[in-house]
Amino acid sequence: MNRLVLRRNVWHLLLIPLCLVWIYPFVWMISAAFKTPREMLIGGLALLPDDATLDNFRRAWTTAKFSTYTANTVTYSIAVVVLVLLVASTAGYALARPGLPGKKVLVGLLVATMFIPHGYTIIPTFLLVNGLGLGNGLLGAALAQAGPALVVPVLLFMGFFSGIPKELEEAARIDGAGYLRTYWKVMLPLAKPVLGTVALMNFIGAWNAFFIPLVFTLGNPDLRTLGVGMYGFYGQDTTDWTGLAAAACISVIPIVVVFLFLQKTFVEGIAGAVKS
Amino acid sequence: MKIRPALTVLAGTVALALSGCNLVGGSPDTADTGKVTVTVALVPDPPGASEFYRQQFDEFEKANPGIAVKVLENPTDQQLNAVELMFQQNNAPDVFRAQDDGMDRMAARGWVAPLDEFVTPDFLKRFPEGSMDPATSGLHRDGKLMSLPLVWGPWSTLRVFLYNEDLLKQSGFDGPPKTWGDLERIATKVTADGKGKYFGYAPTSAKAPSVEMLAGTAVPYSVPATGVDFRTGKPALSSPGLVEAVELHRRLQAAKVLMPGWESWDGSRAFKEFAAGRLAMYPTAPWHVAEVRKLAPELKLGVAGLPVPDAGRGAYLPLSKSFSPLWSMSAKSAHKAEGWKVMDFLASEGFHQAYYQKFGTLTALEGAWKSEAEKNPDQAALLKVAEETMRRAPNPSLASAGGRAMTEALAAEPDLKYTDAAVSSIIKNQPFAPAAAQLDKKLGSYLGQAATELKGKGQEGSAKDLTFAGWDPLKDYTPGG
Numbered sequence: 212m213n214r215l216v217l218r219r220n221v222w223h224l225l226l227i228p229l230c231l232v233w234i235y236p237f238v239w240m241i242s243a244a245f246k247t248p249r250e251m252l253i254g255g256l257a258l259l260p261d262d263a264t265l266d267n268f269r270r271a272w273t274t275a276k277f278s279t280y281t282a283n284t285v286t287y288s289i290a291v292v293v294l295v296l297l298v299a300s301t302a303g304y305a306l307a308r309p310g311l312p313g314k315k316v317l318v319g320l321l322v323a324t325m326f327i328p329h330g331y332t333i334i335p336t337f338l339l340v341n342g343l344g345l346g347n348g349l350l351g352a353a354l355a356q357a358g359p360a361l362v363v364p365v366l367l368f369m370g371f372f373s374g375i376p377k378e379l380e381e382a383a384r385i386d387g388a389g390y391l392r393t394y395w396k397v398m399l400p401l402a403k404p405v406l407g408t409v410a411l412m413n414f415i416g417a418w419n420a421f422f423i424p425l426v427f428t429l430g431n432p433d434l435r436t437l438g439v440g441m442y443g444f445y446g447q448d449t450t451d452w453t454g455l456a457a458a459a460c461i462s463v464i465p466i467v468v469v470f471l472f473l474q475k476t477f478v479e480g481i482a483g484a485v486k487s
Numbered sequence: 488m489k490i491r492p493a494l495t496v497l498a499g500t501v502a503l504a505l506s507g508c509n510l511v512g513g514s515p516d517t518a519d520t521g522k523v524t525v526t527v528a529l530v531p532d533p534p535g536a537s538e539f540y541r542q543q544f545d546e547f548e549k550a551n552p553g554i555a556v557k558v559l560e561n562p563t564d565q566q567l568n569a570v571e572l573m574f575q576q577n578n579a580p581d582v583f584r585a586q587d588d589g590m591d592r593m594a595a596r597g598w599v600a601p602l603d604e605f606v607t608p609d610f611l612k613r614f615p616e617g618s619m620d621p622a623t624s625g626l627h628r629d630g631k632l633m634s635l636p637l638v639w640g641p642w643s644t645l646r647v648f649l650y651n652e653d654l655l656k657q658s659g660f661d662g663p664p665k666t667w668g669d670l671e672r673i674a675t676k677v678t679a680d681g682k683g684k685y686f687g688y689a690p691t692s693a694k695a696p697s698v699e700m701l702a703g704t705a706v707p708y709s710v711p712a713t714g715v716d717f718r719t720g721k722p723a724l725s726s727p728g729l730v731e732a733v734e735l736h737r738r739l740q741a742a743k744v745l746m747p748g749w750e751s752w753d754g755s756r757a758f759k760e761f762a763a764g765r766l767a768m769y770p771t772a773p774w775h776v777a778e779v780r781k782l783a784p785e786l787k788l789g790v791a792g793l794p795v796p797d798a799g800r801g802a803y804l805p806l807s808k809s810f811s812p813l814w815s816m817s818a819k820s821a822h823k824a825e826g827w828k829v830m831d832f833l834a835s836e837g838f839h840q841a842y843y844q845k846f847g848t849l850t851a852l853e854g855a856w857k858s859e860a861e862k863n864p865d866q867a868a869l870l871k872v873a874e875e876t877m878r879r880a881p882n883p884s885l886a887s888a889g890g891r892a893m894t895e896a897l898a899a900e901p902d903l904k905y906t907d908a909a910v911s912s913i914i915k916n917q918p919f920a921p922a923a924a925q926l927d928k929k930l931g932s933y934l935g936q937a938a939t940e941l942k943g944k945g946q947e948g949s950a951k952d953l954t955f956a957g958w959d960p961l962k963d964y965t966p967g968g
Binding site for chain 1: 530561562563568573763781782783
């Protein structure tokens with residue numbers, strides 16, 4: 212027992228400094244957000260500001276329009292999550308049916324699309340979204356973000372639904388439920404862990420997304436998301452580093468809070484999906 | 488996680504988000520306020536500019552009740568792409584910021600409206616005498632005024648030498664180096680005295696732009712800038728002045744005099760090191776002066792002209808155009824008259840005075856700041872250095888269509904610039920002359936090839952368009968003179 216405790220303590224001694232190194236950039240970012248530009252640029256590596264200020268947050272929130280960007284990012288991320296959940300769960304349910312013709316080809320095609328880099332598809336995607344008349348809102352960008360993000364969720368749902376006993380569906384049919392009602396009332400509630408995992412994964416992905424929001428909001432700065440808005444702190448010759456640090460805090464803190472609240476669901480979802 | 492409450496929250500948030508209308512987008516500016524909205528696309532540069540522009544446009548709106556100014560901010564790196572996209576989506580801004588080549592990029596697509604119909608003699612009188620001459624303004628294309636400036640003409644090509652008076656004094660030097668030999672001697676002594684706490688000199692950033700800056704006092708500016716000597720129209724990277732500028736840095740690097748780590752510096756690292764008292768001297772663009780002051784107001788900063796070769800000055804820094812283009816009007820604007828009012832405001836003495844007071848930048852309208860700048864030691868030093876070290880120089884881009892085509896062709900081949908070979912020579916401690924000779928050969932054949940390609944397309948352009956035989960880089964150049 213003592214040897215076990217000793218071994219554990221040795222591991223802790225080794226890992227704690229590693230964790231500190233890992234977490235230092237994040238702590239530094241928070242510290243920089245409260246420093247003056249002078250202290251941050253030439254004041255060394257001290258984490259506690261000598262003369263703490265909230266001016267960086269004020270500048271980021273109002274002047275750099277991070278209030279608007281935060282609202283846009285919430286809208287964008289929720290839209291992506293809703294689209295992914297809707298399409299991935301229905302597609303996964305359909306693909307989980309044993310008798311579906313061409314199932315292997317469909318799954319193969321889905322997996323193949325994972326290997327196409329975004330850069331190659333962005334122009335046709337942009338033209339398509341514009342052609343649909345969705346270029347003036349975040350829905351177009353959300354569709355472009357959700358499309359390529361669907362593959363893993365579809366496979367997760369497919370794997371999960373395949374593992375549910377067929378008898379459950381048959382019982383629902385006997386009780387008079389149709390295909391959609393069975394999906395909505397019986398199967399989907401069972402998939403709560405997968406729903407949670409997919410929602411969280413895609414929420415984080417959409418919240419942190421840069422490339423697609425950048426391309427889709429270039430011509431419409433009022434639609435910018437937080438990731439793209441950070442770019443605004445880079446001037447032609449100089450960068451507002453303390454404003455950027457405050458903006459990074461505004462961007463990161465909500466997603467960390469969401470993760471902390473939902474981490475149990477996330478882990479359960481991954482474990483559940485893998486098991487089934 | 489309970490799914491029902493979660494779904495309820497989700498649905499509520501979706502509804503809330505949808506109500507913001509950003510999800511599906513709405514028709515912009517549908518509210519009928521009886522005002523004409525002028526859209527201005529700009530960049531939030533320098534830091535703090537967003538707030539400044541909004542305050543200024545609020546003042547403008549008070550004075551012009553029929554006009555509302557809508558500001559569209561784009562990140563500096565993305566401004567041109569964003570404006571292009573706005574044009575392609577038929578959503579172009581009325582007024583936009585497109586600097587230097589950016590304006591040409593927009594004009595080439597027919598998106599820039601000439602401003603001549605709006606410009607009056609009184610308007611032109613705001614600018615220094617002779618500076619709005621179509622041949623040299625830098626704002627005209629084919630004789631038409633295509634843009635308005637923001638900053639002082641010499642600002643973009645002026646280079647100064649910054650030094651820390653205290654650090655130099657500690658090593659027994661009363662003033663900055665006058666020659667390259669002085670520079671080598673002083674830098675070596677200061678670095679030795681610094682014992683690793685501070686250093687005598689650094690090449691400004693990773694691409695060692697200090698080589699180009701110092702070389703600009705030895706050879707015509709066109710040699711480090713394009714590889715071509717505009718007096719002959721021939722490649723001249725092997726010019727002794729440029730080779731010696733690289734060799735000077737090579738010797739300093741080999742002797743461990745240069746501040747370590749400069750090889751990875753970005754464009755703003757030097758002023759941070761200087762402000763922190765870790766760097767004693769470096770050559771730079773004038774905007775570094777204000778940045779150093781912001782970070783270290785107490786530092787004893789000296790601003791001087793660049794040291795010249797030991798054999799004496801071979802060239803002055805170039806004033807190859809009066810201004811750099813910045814504000815342009817959209818050719819597709821439905822509100823050109825109102826757009827011009829905004830541009831007129833952006834080129835007004837009041838706006839330039841406010842800009843100078845906020846950012847310390849010397850602007851295009853000298854009358855707005857000159858008397859105040861002369862009282863400010865840093866800015867007075869900049870003005871003095873500009874007067875002493877800058878002369879008018881030929882500019883092929885403004886001189887002829889062929890010159891513009893050849894300049895663009897040279898800019899399209901960055902591999903033919905001396906920069907990478909020079910940095911490699913400094914870091915690897917290898918002589919630069921053989922690499923320069925090789926580059927000259929490649930550049931020579933490329934110039935011929937570019938001229939042939941232009942001829943094939945029925946366009947003008949040859950080495951002749953890069954030749955200004957009568958130009959003396961030690962004197963002011965007069966176009967056609």
